[in-house]
Structure formats: C-alpha cells, structure tokens
Amino acid sequence: MYNIKNSKELASYINYTNLNNIISEEEVKEFLEKAKKSTFNSVIVSPTYVSLAKETLKDTDIKVGSVVGFPLGFEDSETKVAEVKSLLDKGVDEIDVVVNLSYLKDKKYDLIGKKIEEIKKIMGDKTLKLTIEVKALDDAEKSAVVQVAEKAGADFIKNSTGFVAPCHIYEIVNDINIIQKYAPKIKIEIYGGIDSYKIANQVLTAGADKIASNYGYEIVKRYKELRENTQVTPKPITLTK
Known part of the structure; x- marks a missing residue:
C-alpha cells in the first residue's frame, strides 16, 4: 500500500481535471472553488478557461495545466506549437500534448522527437506531458514512444x-x-477511471508519480472523512493485577 500520511499529501499527487467540452463558465468557477479547498498539484482545464483558472487560483500553490492537440492529436506540428505559445502567454504551468498517433503508427520517431524537443525548448521550465493514448497502442509501440519522449x-x-x-x-x-523499463527517468501520470481513493492508491502503489482525475475533490474529501475526521470516544477501563 502507498504510504499516504494525510489528505494534504494525497491531494499533492492529484491533478484535478475538468475537460468537459460543453461546460459553462459558471460551472468552471464552481470547479475551481472546489479546487481551492484542497492542495492539488494542479488543475487541468481547457484552453478556454486557463486565464480564469490563473486568476481564481492566484493566491494558492495550485498550478494550472491545459491541453494541446486534444483529444485526437492529429493537428500538424505547427498548429501544436502555436497552441503551446498561446497557453504560455496565458500563464499556464503544465501542458499535456497529445502525440500524433499516425506518426507513431508510421514509426516516424525522429519527427515525433524533434517536435517534442521544439515544444520543450519553447516551454523552458514549464512541465511538458506527452499523452500517448495507450488503448490505441501495442506494447512495442508504447516502449518505442516513451524512449523517444524521454530522449x-x-x-x-x-x-x-x-x-x-x-x-x-x-x-x-x-x-x-x-x-x-524503457524510459526510467521520465515521470508517469495516469488518467482515466480513477474515481476513488482505493483506485488512486493502487495506481500510486504501482509506480505512478501523479494521477489525473475528474473526481479529485471527492477522492480527497472521502479520504479525509475516513482517516482524519473519525471521532472515537474511548470507554473507561479498569486495570487489575
């Protein structure tokens, strides 16, 4: 079991996510107000709401992340670079770039690598995350692309x-x-289906560095209820020789 000491530490491993493409501004504000109640590593929102997130969370340590080439990744490289620059202008801290699966299926590893290098150079010390959509890949393709990403x-x-x-x-x-095994220096973020502390703990125990979840607030809230808000009134005992 992963040794989570308290709800604050648990939240620090979570990137609280809302990439709903039909969400209203009012709903995003509600999401961000929930985020402020905890100590998440970051929130991940669509490019539309990065500026709102930066303003809402300016007095917290929560970073703001967003996405490029989302969700299919088949935009050309120039478009992705332009998206990255736009997000950086808005003050984003982390960017998830979806890999072009067509390039990967065609084994255009040099092209993928060059574009990652170009984007990382633009981003500097901001966090670049490459999303690879594992359900579309076999293990050989996964091993190849993670090596390219790390390099x-x-x-x-x-x-x-x-x-x-x-x-x-x-x-x-x-x-x-x-x-x-194939990219031991790169960090790992797992997204999808993490809706409870039990699953979050399993994923962290398996070796993930961060988890992304639409249910981050609920996970931390439930953990806090179970582990930190338990009230016990001990019964008096009598010790006898």
Missing part, C-alpha cells in the same frame, strides 16, 4: 486523454512497467 526531454508520459474506456488496474500496471 527528447518530455517531463511526463500520460497514458490517456480520458476520452476512451479507462484501463483496468492490471493494464495500468503493465503500462507503468513498460514506461519504467
């Missing part, structure tokens, strides 16, 4: 956009094992 300077590999069926915990463990 090119990506900070994280992320397993999913969340727009496909979530992986079973055994699939997640398999993917984490592949990443750790």
Whole structure:
C-alpha cells in the first residue's frame, strides 16, 4: 500500500481535471472553488478557461495545466506549437500534448522527437506531458514512444486523454512497467477511471508519480472523512493485577 500520511499529501499527487467540452463558465468557477479547498498539484482545464483558472487560483500553490492537440492529436506540428505559445502567454504551468498517433503508427520517431524537443525548448521550465493514448497502442509501440519522449526531454508520459474506456488496474500496471523499463527517468501520470481513493492508491502503489482525475475533490474529501475526521470516544477501563 502507498504510504499516504494525510489528505494534504494525497491531494499533492492529484491533478484535478475538468475537460468537459460543453461546460459553462459558471460551472468552471464552481470547479475551481472546489479546487481551492484542497492542495492539488494542479488543475487541468481547457484552453478556454486557463486565464480564469490563473486568476481564481492566484493566491494558492495550485498550478494550472491545459491541453494541446486534444483529444485526437492529429493537428500538424505547427498548429501544436502555436497552441503551446498561446497557453504560455496565458500563464499556464503544465501542458499535456497529445502525440500524433499516425506518426507513431508510421514509426516516424525522429519527427515525433524533434517536435517534442521544439515544444520543450519553447516551454523552458514549464512541465511538458506527452499523452500517448495507450488503448490505441501495442506494447512495442508504447516502449518505442516513451524512449523517444524521454530522449527528447518530455517531463511526463500520460497514458490517456480520458476520452476512451479507462484501463483496468492490471493494464495500468503493465503500462507503468513498460514506461519504467524503457524510459526510467521520465515521470508517469495516469488518467482515466480513477474515481476513488482505493483506485488512486493502487495506481500510486504501482509506480505512478501523479494521477489525473475528474473526481479529485471527492477522492480527497472521502479520504479525509475516513482517516482524519473519525471521532472515537474511548470507554473507561479498569486495570487489575
């Protein structure tokens, strides 16, 4: 079991996510107000709401992340670079870039690597996460792309956009094992289907560095109720020789 000491530490491993494409501004504000009640590593929102998130969370330590090439990743490289620059202008701290699966299927590893290098150079010390959509890949393709990502300077590999069926915990463990074997220096973020503390703990125990979840607030709230708000009134005891 992963040794989580308290709800504050648990929240620090979570990127609280809302990439709903039909969400209203009022609903985003409600989401961000929930985020402020905890100590999440980051919130992940669509490019539309990055500026709102930065303003709402300016007095917290919560970072703001967003997405490029989302959710299919088939935009050309120039478009992705332009999206990255736009997000940086808005003050984003972390960017999830969806890999072009057509390039990957065609084994255009040099092209993928060069574009990752270009984006990372633009981003500087901001966090670059490469989303690879593991459900569309076989293990050989996963091992190839994570090696390219690590060599090119990506900070994280992320397993999913969340727009496909979530992986079973055994699939997640398999993917984490592949990443750790072939790209041992890169960090790992797991997204999709993490809706309870039990699953969050399993994923962290398996080796993930961060988890992304639409249910981050509920996970931390439930953990806090179970582990930190338990009230016990001990009964008096009599010690006898």
